[in-house]
Amino acid sequence: MDRMTAASSDPPTSEPGEAAARGPDLGGMLRRSARGDESAFAELYDATCRRIYGLVLRIVRDPAMSEEVTQEVYLDVWRTSARFDGAKGSAISWLMTIAHRTAVDRVRSSEASRRRDDAHATATQEVDFDQTAEAAHTSIEAQRVRKALESLTEAQRSAVELAYLGGYTHTEVASLLDLPLGTAKTRIRDGLIRLRDTLGVPA
Amino acid sequence: MSPDLHHLSGAYAVDALDIDERSSFERHLTACPACRAEVAELQGAAHALSSLSDVAPPASLRTSVLSGIAHVRPLPPVGPEPEEHTAPAPAESEQLAPVVPLLRRPRSWVAAAAAAAAVVVGGVAVNAWTTPEPALTAAQQVQGAGDAATVTSEKEGTSATLAYSRELDQSVLTVSGLAPAPEGMTYQLWYVGTDEVARPAGFLTPSDGRGEALLQGSVSAATAVGVTVEPAGGSSSPTSDPIMVMAVA
Numbered sequence: 001m002d003r004m005t006a007a008s009s010d011p012p013t014s015e016p017g018e019a020a021a022r023g024p025d026l027g028g029m030l031r032r033s034a035r036g037d038e039s040a041f042a043e044l045y046d047a048t049c050r051r052i053y054g055l056v057l058r059i060v061r062d063p064a065m066s067e068e069v070t071q072e073v074y075l076d077v078w079r080t081s082a083r084f085d086g087a088k089g090s091a092i093s094w095l096m097t098i099a100h101r102t103a104v105d106r107v108r109s110s111e112a113s114r115r116r117d118d119a120h121a122t123a124t125q126e127v128d129f130d131q132t133a134e135a136a137h138t139s140i141e142a143q144r145v146r147k148a149l150e151s152l153t154e155a156q157r158s159a160v161e162l163a164y165l166g167g168y169t170h171t172e173v174a175s176l177l178d179l180p181l182g183t184a185k186t187r188i189r190d191g192l193i194r195l196r197d198t199l200g201v202p203a
Numbered sequence: 204m205s206p207d208l209h210h211l212s213g214a215y216a217v218d219a220l221d222i223d224e225r226s227s228f229e230r231h232l233t234a235c236p237a238c239r240a241e242v243a244e245l246q247g248a249a250h251a252l253s254s255l256s257d258v259a260p261p262a263s264l265r266t267s268v269l270s271g272i273a274h275v276r277p278l279p280p281v282g283p284e285p286e287e288h289t290a291p292a293p294a295e296s297e298q299l300a301p302v303v304p305l306l307r308r309p310r311s312w313v314a315a316a317a318a319a320a321a322v323v324v325g326g327v328a329v330n331a332w333t334t335p336e337p338a339l340t341a342a343q344q345v346q347g348a349g350d351a352a353t354v355t356s357e358k359e360g361t362s363a364t365l366a367y368s369r370e371l372d373q374s375v376l377t378v379s380g381l382a383p384a385p386e387g388m389t390y391q392l393w394y395v396g397t398d399e400v401a402r403p404a405g406f407l408t409p410s411d412g413r414g415e416a417l418l419q420g421s422v423s424a425a426t427a428v429g430v431t432v433e434p435a436g437g438s439s440s441p442t443s444d445p446i447m448v449m450a451v452a
Contacts, residue, residue, distance in 0.1 A: 034277050042269055053260035055253040067264050071271060078272040082280035089243045096250035104218040108434060109442035141254040148251070163219040164249050165256065170214040171221065189213025189245070196248035 023047075026091035027084065034082035041078055048092070052099045059103040059167040069106050073099045104167040148198040155179075156191030163188050212238050216245035222436050278398070342375040342417050354449045363430070365449045367422045374422045374451070376430075381409040384432055391433040392418055393441060394425040395448075401429060401441050425451050 024047040032040030052073060057066040076098055084094050149157055155177070162173045163184075174184035208231045214220050215228050232239050345351060348368035355364045360380045367374035376392060384390050390408070393401040404418040407430065418428065429445040431438075 034280070036277060038269065038273065041272060042265075045265060045268055049265065050257045050259050051253055053264070054256040054258035057258055058253075058256040067260065067267075070260060070264060071268050074268045075271055075275060079275055079278050081277055083278070090247065093243070093247045093250050096253055097246055100250070100253075101218050105438070105440070105442050109438075139254060139257060141251075142257070145251050145254050160217070160249070160252075163214065163217040164252050168219065169221050170219040173219065185210060185214040185219070188217060188219060189210060192213045192216060192245040192248050195251070196244050199248055199251055 026095070027086045030077075030081045030084045030091055030094075033078060034084075041074075041081075044077075045074060048095055051092075052095065055096065055099055055165075056103045058165050059100070060107055065106070066103075069103050070099075073102050076102065100164070107167050108169075144199070148195055151198045152191045152194050156187050156194065159184050159187035160191040160195070209235075209238060212241045213245055216242050217249050222434070222438055226439060342377075342415055345371055345373045345375045345417065352452065354451065356447055356449050358447065361447075363447050363449065365428050365451070367451060369423065372421050372423050374418045374425075374428060375415060376407060376418060376428065377413075377415045378407065378409060379413050381407075381412055381414060383409060387435050388432050389435050389437060390414075390446075391431055391437045391441075392416060393429040393431065393445075394418065394420050394422065395427040395429055396424045397426050403437060403439065404428070406437060422451060427451055 024043070026044060026047060029040045029044040029047070033044060049070075053066065053070045056069045056073065057063065060066045060069055077095060080098075084091060152160065158177055159173050159179075162168050162176055163170065166173075168176065170184040170188060171181065173179070173188070174181050177184065179187070208228060211220060211224060211228045211231075215225065218225075220228060228238075232242065345368050346366045348371050350370045351366055351368045353364055353366045355362065357363075361378060362380055363376060363378045365374055365376050381390075389406055391406055392404040394404045395401045402420060404420045405416055407414050407416045422428075427448050427450050429441070429449075430447040431441045431443050431445050433442060
């Protein structure tokens with residue numbers, strides 16, 4: 001986030017409740033992007049690219065493909081920026097939802113999963129958070145999240161990690177964890193509920 | 204609402220539903236405010252995990268991204284502007300579950316259609332059925348419509364002909380020389396609209412290399428028809444590059 005630029009000079013025109021955002025005003029950048037403001041979009045890119053590229057890379061694994069997917073994500077964000085509605089959730093959540101789904105859909109296409117499997121034949125039974133990027137270890141947010149994960153049971157944590165960071169379907173998660181079919185989705189939901197309660201995440 | 208569906212909220216929030224479950228849950232979401240609220244909260248929690256995988260992308264990516272958007276017009280807001288909308292906008296589910304624009308790489312379809320040198324616009328076909336035929340299939344009706352036009356594409360031994368009728372607002376794709384889809388995969392058909400979004404239009408299952416399918420949906424807003432290879436059961440948006448694209452005049 002060191003590259004983030006000063007927040008929008010464009011005063012928020014809508015909901016007063018939203019003005020109290022901490023960090024860069026991503027919602028404002030999205031609104032300006034929707035009007036075709038490329039410099040606002042560049043600010044948005046600078047403020048979010050580490051998070052988006054990092055997640056995509058985590059799921060997709062192949063760096064070249066991850067760049068492709070990331071580019072696709074930002075193109076989608078640009079095209080659909082007018083559809084972002086701050087009343088329904090935070091801008092970062094909206095962005096990450098697009099990024100996650102695009103990455104997951106890509107790895108599920110056959111060619112992509114073959115390439116990923118070739119590159120990482122041995123990966124994934126256990127997702128190791130310590131393998132992640134240097135920056136993540138020091139960020140306060142990452143420490144908070146890591147701590148919150150400790151509140152999950154081992155089973156919930158594995159299910160959530162495989163689904164979110166591994167990009168697996170609940171059926172695949174069940175099979176990877178030797179769970180009866182149908183159990184994984186409950187684990188995922190219970191784990192996320194606990195994570196939400198521990199983090200106190202705003203929607 | 205059904206407790207079964209309600210329990211899918213977590214898996215939906217992390218994109219862990221398969222394609223059929225995803226679409227049925229999205230339908231459920233439009234009618235269930237409780238699930239909508241829960242999904243939003245669980246997505247917020249899930250996305251906190253992405254702070255654990257913070258990685259700086261190569262600097263070249265910034266240039267590609269910023270030069271990529273320069274040629275793309277942002278879509279207008281989905282909102283109460285009736286004169287803007289010809290098609291009913293699935294506003295509710297779209298905002299909740301920001302469905303990634305169906306067409307991931309808009310230009311690839313357009314480019315593919317443009318580059319398909321073999322595409323022949325056949326113009327208005329001769330109406331072979333001038334006398335009423337009671338037992339015509341829907342496909343035959345399209346092919347025999349008074350305003351039927353055809354587009355043919357030939358590629359590596361595969362021939363595909365799209366017949367469409369504006370009057371009937373339908374189209375039929377006929378192929379020959381098409382190998383069966385790989386194990387666990389299927390050929391999925393798409394209508395690509397003027398908004399460059401690809402919408403699912405059914406499937407094509409060749410037998411002995413031949414196949415015919417009446418596309419689901421309306422040809423009127425389409426600028427092209429595409430075929431992609433998708434995981435069995437299909438996708439809600441293309442996950443691979445099209446193997447065939449035919450421009451609709």
